[in-house]
Amino acid sequence: MGIVSPGFQGRPRRGDTRLPPGQYLTEGFPVLSAGPTPRIPTDRWEFVITTETGQEYRWSWADLMALPSETPTVDIHCVTKWSKLGTIWQGVSLDTLFTEVDSAADFALVHSYGGYTTNLPLEDLLDGQAWIAYRYEGEALAPEHGGPARLLVPHLYFWKSAKWVRGIQLLLTDEPGFWETAGYHNYGDPWREQRYQGD
Amino acid sequence: MARAAVPGRLRGRLIWRVARLVERREETPTARTLLFQVPGWPGHLAGQHIDIRLTAADGYSTQRSYSLAAPPDEDRVELTVQQVPDGEVSPYLTQVLGIGDPVEIRGPVGGWFVWRPTATEPVLLVAGGSGIVPLMAMVRARQAAGSRIPFRLIYSVRTPQEIYYAAELRRGAPGLDVTYLYTRVAPEEVTRPPGRISVYDVNTHGWPAEFEPTCYVCGPTGFVETVADILVALGHDPRRIKTERFGPTGG
Amino acid sequence: MTEGYAGLGGYDGYGYDGYEDGNALAGPLREIFTVDVTAATCRCVSCGRTGEVATLRVYRHAPGLVARCPGCDAVVLRLTRAPHAAWLDLKGTTALRIPMSEDAVSV
Numbered sequence: 001m002g003i004v005s006p007g008f009q010g011r012p013r014r015g016d017t018r019l020p021p022g023q024y025l026t027e028g029f030p031v032l033s034a035g036p037t038p039r040i041p042t043d044r045w046e047f048v049i050t051t052e053t054g055q056e057y058r059w060s061w062a063d064l065m066a067l068p069s070e071t072p073t074v075d076i077h078c079v080t081k082w083s084k085l086g087t088i089w090q091g092v093s094l095d096t097l098f099t100e101v102d103s104a105a106d107f108a109l110v111h112s113y114g115g116y117t118t119n120l121p122l123e124d125l126l127d128g129q130a131w132i133a134y135r136y137e138g139e140a141l142a143p144e145h146g147g148p149a150r151l152l153v154p155h156l157y158f159w160k161s162a163k164w165v166r167g168i169q170l171l172l173t174d175e176p177g178f179w180e181t182a183g184y185h186n187y188g189d190p191w192r193e194q195r196y197q198g199d
Numbered sequence: 200m201a202r203a204a205v206p207g208r209l210r211g212r213l214i215w216r217v218a219r220l221v222e223r224r225e226e227t228p229t230a231r232t233l234l235f236q237v238p239g240w241p242g243h244l245a246g247q248h249i250d251i252r253l254t255a256a257d258g259y260s261t262q263r264s265y266s267l268a269a270p271p272d273e274d275r276v277e278l279t280v281q282q283v284p285d286g287e288v289s290p291y292l293t294q295v296l297g298i299g300d301p302v303e304i305r306g307p308v309g310g311w312f313v314w315r316p317t318a319t320e321p322v323l324l325v326a327g328g329s330g331i332v333p334l335m336a337m338v339r340a341r342q343a344a345g346s347r348i349p350f351r352l353i354y355s356v357r358t359p360q361e362i363y364y365a366a367e368l369r370r371g372a373p374g375l376d377v378t379y380l381y382t383r384v385a386p387e388e389v390t391r392p393p394g395r396i397s398v399y400d401v402n403t404h405g406w407p408a409e410f411e412p413t414c415y416v417c418g419p420t421g422f423v424e425t426v427a428d429i430l431v432a433l434g435h436d437p438r439r440i441k442t443e444r445f446g447p448t449g450g
Numbered sequence: 451m452t453e454g455y456a457g458l459g460g461y462d463g464y465g466y467d468g469y470e471d472g473n474a475l476a477g478p479l480r481e482i483f484t485v486d487v488t489a490a491t492c493r494c495v496s497c498g499r500t501g502e503v504a505t506l507r508v509y510r511h512a513p514g515l516v517a518r519c520p521g522c523d524a525v526v527l528r529l530t531r532a533p534h535a536a537w538l539d540l541k542g543t544t545a546l547r548i549p550m551s552e553d554a555v556s557v
Contacts, residue, residue: 002254003217005302007295010259011287033468034509034516036523079513115525159513179513183530183537196532213480250477264477308476310486311504420469441504444470 018075019083020190026082031144034178038113038164042148047132048167051103059097061148064132067092072131074154076161077190089152091133094125105170109177110151113164118177119186120153120160122170129155132165157188157195215252216240218304220296221275226363230329231293232268232279237304240274243267245340246313246333246415246443249276249306253288263288266333266417266443267307270340276304279363281329312415312443316344320413320439323405324352325396325426327418331363333443334417342372351376351412353404355396355422358384378404396422401429408434413441420444472506472517478529482536485548492543496524503527503546 011024019025042061049057059067071090077083108122124130133152134141141147146163153160159179180186185194193199218235226232247267254260269277282293296302314322314337322341324334331354341350354377356362368377380400381393391400406412414435416426423444430440472488479487488504499521506517506526514530519542526542540546 001258002215002252002260002303003301004256005253005291005296006300007297008253008255008291010253010255010261030511031468032512034512034514035518035525037468179530182514182528182539183532183535184513196530196535198535212482212484213477248473248476264474305477308480308486309473309504310476310489311502312471312473423471442471443473 016085018085020077021193022195023077023081023083023190026084029084029145030078030080030082032078032080033144033163034116035114037143039143040113040148040164045148047097047149047165049097049101049170050167051101051170052105052172055102057097057101064092064134064149067096070131072152072154074152076154076158079157079159079184079188079190079195083190088137089131089133090135090138091131091149091152093128094130094132095128097132098126101170103170105172107171107174109169109171109175110160110162110165111167111169112162113166116162116164116178118160118162119175119180120156121174121187124153124156125168129153155189157185157190159184160188213305213308215303215305217301218251218276219301220298222298223293223296226279227361229293230279230281230363232277232363233292233296234275234277235302235304237274237276240271240276241307242271243276243307244310244313244315245270245336247307247309247336248333249278249304249308251278251288251292252303252305253291254303261287267336268332268339269336270343279329279332279335312417312441314340314413314415316340316346318413319348321406321410322348322350323412323414324350325401325405325414325416325418326352326354327396327422327426328356328361329363330416330418330422330443330445332417334415335364337415338372338375341375347374349374349376351378351405353378353380353396353400355380355382355418357382359386376404396426396429398429398432401426402433405430405433408436411436411439413439415441415443417443418445468511469507469509469518472502472504472508474508474510475503475506475515475517475527475529478515478531478536481531482538485550487546487548489549491547492526493545494519494521494524494526495542495544497522 045061047059069090070093073088075085109119111117130153132149134149151162151165183196185199188194216237218237221236222234224232248264250262250264252262265278268279280289280292283289326334380396383393385393414430416423423442427440476488490503492503493500499519507520509516517527519526528539530537
């Protein structure tokens, strides 16, 4: 531990049981980005699920809008230690998108416009745990927050909720994504504080 | 008189050193200059920065980077800190930290955005807002070294009240030209209407490209981008344009 | 650099495009190396651009530091710092040319 600076408090750090260990509450919505913000017009947007056999399932923006949507209210937890409670989204459940998909895969690698990737077990995307979200707090999702559409998987650290989502690749063997190959935890459960590899 | 920096030796990896606040001066209504004593400080070059680490009683710690505002003076280092509303670190440094209180400092770092007193080219400094800090270190290093290298400083600020080091810059130095560009409110005697930096401003108050000056540009990302583009358009060699951009943070 | 300047976020309407200069890597890399890697020259694997590490575009508002090529935006370097380890990915540069001298200048 470093030398204590008298009177230094830092951000408020505890007292709310809705906060996972090591997280602090934020009222704002910090923008994190590892590169330039892609601007994808909805008439050029598409979303593709590719199975381990190479079969593709495609949705245009109009296709996505035509599907039934949900409006989950969820807490989100960023690995950089901020959490935001009670955020309201609108999007299509991945259960809906996976209805027709035939696959024996256990793993998913999520791809984004701009080249970002993140991996997670396929089961974490199903059973009401994940959405392709396109509205936030009643407004169209802004590009800096991942619009036109981002993945929303709120039970894992927020880097798993890929912004500017473009597709999901189903795999028989796990393949680490952008941050998972650079020291971050392969699974990323905020309640077990799985920030880095080895946590 | 500042001691010359001794950057020549391999110093090994960075270590955290205990620094104690010696003096705090008001620079503007929202910015303070802080003078720290850092025993064992190895010296630094103008343009370099440091990391500062604050630790709370329960072990929580956080760190920030700040440019050094002056050449080293024995074991003393100087920073200028702009207070960020709701910031985690800057309100503590500008208001709470007491004289004699410790923080930890690591540095110096950065070997590219630096001016060495041995350099012989004319220098153009272009500052946007608090981007003046590392450029002021260069102005002061020039003076400390008794250098006669001609310097021009173009300093863009919103209002006259936001000028850092105002008295010192007003006193000036032989061979140092200072031009202020006001973006929102200008003093009455200034004929240039308030506005952002333009090709005209840089062309009028900078150096002709044929003089082959080294250009240092520091400010917010958009400002730096604009000025770097202007300099290239005016014929300056991109290799002689050194930039330091900074973005907003969560404070 | 970071909070010292943050009061100017959105400074007079200049667009904020989210990146800083490679200079921002100086401190984090000096934790690992005894030389200043930001003064080293790198060559982008993707487009072949050559330039100092200090001229890369660094995105630091992210879980780790990501340095991209100013020519083509490809990732040149990544650095993640955990409490007990650092991860450094240099696969976006073919080689680093690190300036050395008789007295091994390192500032």
